Amino acid sequence: MTAFDPFSALLGGALIGLASVLLMLLLGRIAGISGILAGCFYLSGTDKGWRLAFLAGLVAAPLIASAAGYPILSPQMPASWIIAAAAGLLVGFGTRLGGGCTSGHGVCGVARLSPRSIAATIIFMFTAMIVVAIMRHGFGG
């Protein structure tokens, strides 16, 4: 169980929104993490460079926060290696097939009122809720 913390959530969300707006204003790109990562695997030159720089910033954030004294917890992952790997495969393949993830569709697309992104966001949130319901309450729970 986790504690409800609306203030941190709003502030953190605002920073995610700010980063997305800045990336568009400065580089003219949508801050969709799945698309940014996937491009690293087949693009080259500047088009790859800005992607790697963005991802480096993403990974540097907890390291800098930790050095500044902000408590960083190691993420709690499922005990099963197979579930971790299967979930990763589903997320990787699914976000490419669907053209985006929580950031590209959920934040940037919904903010643009794109029907495509709104549909995607409803579908992946609903599916995830069903999977969590089955995993936590479905099997003899």
Added chain:
Amino acid sequence: MPLLLASFLCGLIFGFGLLISGMTDPMKVLGFLDILGRWDPTLGFVMIGALAVSSIGFALARRRRAPLLASQSLWPTRADIDAPLVAGSILFGAGWGLVGLCPGPALENLASLSPRVIVFVIAMSVGMILHDAWQRRARASREIDQTAAVTASDG
């Protein structure tokens, strides 16, 4: 060089946002997705905060003809809801619900050097590469049929 620095800073701000909001904690994400259990509405507020800033910011950004450090703004152009969008979102949602990690927090959590996060990110990258290789093959065979389709990715 200014382009790479700007992109790094955007990633850094994005990462601080995920960290402060609790999105990097899979248990917090699963708490939001667990509507049958003790539902934790926190991540709904993350969406509200993110959308409040991005919807206003994007509306302003639309008025500019070009970004500061690149030649053009690449806004997604597609609006249709097709089968790949639906199928892909179902697969992504299933993986997200299994572990509580979506791509941004998964990559950010690499900093923890948690072996299971590393496995997740490797599997996620393999999933992406497999999809894109399959798409390129499908596109190549379509081009033989002389029906090349122009698509714009969402992000």
